[in-house]
Amino acid sequence: MPRTRLIRRCVRRPLLALLTATALLLGAGLAPAGPAAAAPSPSAPDEGGSKQLRAALEAAAKGHIEAKARLDNSKRRQVALTAQLKQLEVRLVELTSQVGEVAAQSYRVGRLTPVSMLLASSDPNSFLKRAAELDVMAQRDSKRLHDLNEAKAEAARAKLAIDGEVREQQKQLAILAKKKRDAEVALAKVSSGSGSGFSGGSASARPAPRNPDGSWPSESCSVNDPTTSGCITPRTLHMLQQAKAAGYKRYVSCYRSGGDGEHPKGRACDFAAASGGFENVSATGGDKSYGDSLASWAKNNANRLGIMYVIWYRQIWMPNTGWRAYSGGGSPAADHTNHVHISMY
Structure with a gap:
C-alpha cells in the first residue's frame, strides 16, 4: 500500500470517530430530558370528541359555573340583608317604645307650650330656663320620630332587596337547570x-x-x-x-x-x-x-x-x-x- 494512502487512512479513522462522538454528544444535549419527554403524544388532534361536542360541553359547563357564582353571591347578599333587617327590627321596637313614652306623657300632663310655661313661671329667669328645657325636649322627641321613620324606611328597603335576591336566585336556578339539560344533550352523543x-x-x-x-x-x-x-x-x-x-x-x-x-x-x-x-x-x-x-x-x-x-x-x-x-x-x-x-x- 502506498505510504500516502496509509497516512490518509490513519488520519481518517480518528477523525470519523471524533465526528461520531461529537454528534452523539450534541444529540444527547439537544434531546429532551427524562423518559416522559420522549414518550408518544397522549392524544389525537380531536381529543374530547368533535369540535361541536367540545363547544357544547364548554358552554354548558361555563354557564353552570357562572350561574352558580351568581347564585352563591345572591345567597351571601340575602344573608347579610336578613341580618341587617333583624337589627333594624330590634331598633324599630326600641324607637317605637321611646316615641310611645313621649305620647303617653303628653297625654297625662298635657303638651307643654310657651304660654303654659309662661303662666307657670314666677320670674323671667324661670321662664327662660323652662323654654330651654322645652327646646331640648322638642329636639329629642323630633330625633326619635326621625330615627323611627328612617328605620322603617330602611327596613322596607331591606325587605325589597331580599325579595330581589330571591328572584335572582330563582333566575339562576332556572339557568342551572337549563345548563344541566344542555350538558346532558351534548353528552348523549358520547355517553351511555x-x-x-x-x-x-x-x-x-x-x-x-x-x-x-x-x-x-x-x-x-x-x-x-x-x-x-x-x-x-x-x-x-x-x-x-x-x-x-x-x-x-x-x-x-x-x-x-x-x-x-x-x-x-x-x-x-x-x-x-x-x-x-x-x-x-x-x-x-x-x-x-x-x-x-x-x-x-x-x-x-x-x-x-x-x-x-x-x-x-x-x-x-x-x-x-x-x-x-x-x-x-x-x-x-x-x-x-x-x-x-x-x-x-
Missing part, C-alpha cells in the same frame, strides 16, 4: 349513562383568586407553561401547582398548539397515568389507582380551582351532571384511559 366515579383525592386545594362578587376573573394564555414551551392561564398554573402539592407529580402536558379545545388556549392539562410518561395502553394496577385518585381530587376541588370538567377512564365529570360514561373513540388516548384530562374555566 351515569358513571360510577372514582375514589380518593382530598378536597384541600388552596382556592384560586376570584372577583369580589365570587365570579372567576377572565384570563388569557399569559404565563409560561412549565410543562411545555407554550403558555397557560394563571388559573391553570395554580391548578397545576396545587396538583403537584397534593402529590400528583407524574408527567404532565398542558399547552398544545393547533386544533381547538382548551389546550391551545392554555386552559387544559393532560396528566399521564404511568410513572414513565404517556403510554399507548390503558392504565392498570398502580397507574390506574393514580389516575383514579387524581380524577377524584380534581372533582373534589373543582369549585376551589375553577375546573370546568374532568375526563378519565371512559368517564367525564361536569359540575352539573356528575360522573357520566364517556366514549372517545376506542383508543387509550381518545377514551382517556392513559391520562387524566382537566379543562379549566
Whole structure:
C-alpha cells in the first residue's frame, strides 16, 4: 500500500470517530430530558370528541359555573340583608317604645307650650330656663320620630332587596337547570349513562383568586407553561401547582398548539397515568389507582380551582351532571384511559 494512502487512512479513522462522538454528544444535549419527554403524544388532534361536542360541553359547563357564582353571591347578599333587617327590627321596637313614652306623657300632663310655661313661671329667669328645657325636649322627641321613620324606611328597603335576591336566585336556578339539560344533550352523543366515579383525592386545594362578587376573573394564555414551551392561564398554573402539592407529580402536558379545545388556549392539562410518561395502553394496577385518585381530587376541588370538567377512564365529570360514561373513540388516548384530562374555566 502506498505510504500516502496509509497516512490518509490513519488520519481518517480518528477523525470519523471524533465526528461520531461529537454528534452523539450534541444529540444527547439537544434531546429532551427524562423518559416522559420522549414518550408518544397522549392524544389525537380531536381529543374530547368533535369540535361541536367540545363547544357544547364548554358552554354548558361555563354557564353552570357562572350561574352558580351568581347564585352563591345572591345567597351571601340575602344573608347579610336578613341580618341587617333583624337589627333594624330590634331598633324599630326600641324607637317605637321611646316615641310611645313621649305620647303617653303628653297625654297625662298635657303638651307643654310657651304660654303654659309662661303662666307657670314666677320670674323671667324661670321662664327662660323652662323654654330651654322645652327646646331640648322638642329636639329629642323630633330625633326619635326621625330615627323611627328612617328605620322603617330602611327596613322596607331591606325587605325589597331580599325579595330581589330571591328572584335572582330563582333566575339562576332556572339557568342551572337549563345548563344541566344542555350538558346532558351534548353528552348523549358520547355517553351511555351515569358513571360510577372514582375514589380518593382530598378536597384541600388552596382556592384560586376570584372577583369580589365570587365570579372567576377572565384570563388569557399569559404565563409560561412549565410543562411545555407554550403558555397557560394563571388559573391553570395554580391548578397545576396545587396538583403537584397534593402529590400528583407524574408527567404532565398542558399547552398544545393547533386544533381547538382548551389546550391551545392554555386552559387544559393532560396528566399521564404511568410513572414513565404517556403510554399507548390503558392504565392498570398502580397507574390506574393514580389516575383514579387524581380524577377524584380534581372533582373534589373543582369549585376551589375553577375546573370546568374532568375526563378519565371512559368517564367525564361536569359540575352539573356528575360522573357520566364517556366514549372517545376506542383508543387509550381518545377514551382517556392513559391520562387524566382537566379543562379549566
